Amino acid sequence: MPILSAQHLNFIYGKGTPYEKHAVHDISFSVEPGEIVGIIGHTGSGKSTLMQLLNGLLKPMNGTVTVDGQDIWQNPKTIRKYRFQVGLVFQYPEYQLFDETVEKDIAFGPKNMGLTEEEIGERVLRAAELVDLPPHLLPKSPFDLSGGEKRRAAIAGVIAMEPKVLILDEPTAGLDPKGRQTILEMIKAYNQKTGAAVLFVSHNMEDVAALAHRVLVLSGGKEVLFDTPDKVFAQSETLQNLSLDVPVATRIMLGLKQKGFAVKDGIYTLEAAADEIARLKKEGGANA
Ligand SMILES: Nc1ncnc2c1ncn2[C@@H]1O[C@H](COP(=O)(O)OP(=O)(O)OP(=O)(O)O)[C@@H](O)[C@H]1O
Ligand SMILES: [Mg+2]
Structure with missing residues (x-):
């Protein structure tokens, strides 16, 4: 059974206003446990909107999202549960660091889950290790970290919730090649150690080629291709027409x-x- 499935998802911003925008148009696809899916598409193609639909931050106008076979909106009161199970790392997540220390920032998610202090402490250490943040940085202010370290701390905060599905919206944007490499290795490590599925949005085809088992291509809010990287990148003309690279x-x-x-x-x-x-x-x- 797929761990995550989208069926006929639709989302419209500003419905019924002159600014109405059909950002996600009848998208259906499924992700198997342990799978890594790369999501590509030109700017404005609906990638971030789709990611927010998948973890229940946005509610679709039509269609369903299921996690482990459960419709996440069946009972809106339990939607929080699915936000923990489908962890979403936003674009430039470092702008959302806010706590006094790195440790407290990473602990924020697990705390909201109502875990014991002991369990929270363990998760913070595990997550920090996974993203390669050395323990001496944990008591520091997040604002004293380098750009790459901040990004990793922010990602650790989501990983500490141990989501079954980890979604990252452009996780390597704006990083130098070394910072990029660290993040890619971290994504792979989380996937391999926990067996979680990972979805990541990227403008970088090398990142997608290096990591993804399958690739979802979006254009104008619609699904254009969803297939293995060899099949998707073989369609170089289709990609070029969408201003995408191979x-x-x-x-x-x-x-x-x-x-x-x-x-x-x-x-x-x-x-x-x-x-x-x-x-x-x-x-x-x-x-x-
Ligand atoms: N809050 C909003 N209100 C109105 N329209 C929006 C809003 N957010 C996004 N849109 C519009 O919806 C469409 C899809 O946006 P979305 O951010 O999902 O695209 P994206 O593929 O993530 O783009 P990018 O590569 O630039 O991050 C765009 O036309 C965008 O202008
Ligand atoms: Mg986006």
């Missing part, structure tokens, strides 16, 4: 193909590209 490795393979080399389809990581080029060299390559 990973560097895919671009290199397309270039070779256009020059008449018999390269395999479905390559989207640099490792696979290197293997393919080595194979071509060995076999003497060109077929044209």
Whole structure:
């Protein structure tokens, strides 16, 4: 059974006003336990709106979201439960750090869940370790951390709730390559250690190629593709028409193909590209 499922989701901002905007249009897709899904789409395509529908921060006008087979809006009084089960890390989450210490900030979510002090303490340490925040930073003010550390502290606050589904809205935006790498490794570690499903929004195709088992492509609030990365990145024309990129490795393979080399389809990581080029060299390559 899917851990998370969206069925015919619709969301309209400012319904009935002149500013009405149909931001999410009949979107249906399902995520299996342990799966990592990358969400891509041009600015304004509805990615953030969809993420907020999935954890019950926004209520759909039509359609349902189910977590573990349960309709999250069946009883609106229990919606909070699902916000803990589907943890959402906003874009630039570091702007939401507010407590006196990093430790208190990370503890905020678990505290709201009504856990014991002991359990909260353990979760804070586990989450901090997972995002690679050393213990000596915990008593500090979040405002004394570096940009990358702040981002990780904010993510730790959601991870400490131990959600079954972790959603991150552009988790690597604005970070340098090293900061980006740390976040990607952290996402993978959370997924592998806990078996949680992860959804992440990204403008960076390399990040999507490196992490995602499946990719959801949105345009104008609609679902365009939902498939494995090799299948999605093989549709380079569709992506280009949506002003989206393909990973560097895919671009290199397309270039070779256009020059008449018999390269395999479905390559989207640099490792696979290197293997393919080595194979071509060995076999003497060109077929044209
Ligand atoms: N609070 C709001 N009120 C009215 N319209 C909104 C609101 N939030 C978003 N929209 C509109 O809904 C559409 C989808 O916005 P959304 O933020 O979900 O897109 P996005 O894919 O996350 O974009 P980005 O890549 O820029 O983050 C856009 O046209 C946007 O202008
Ligand atoms: Mg957004």
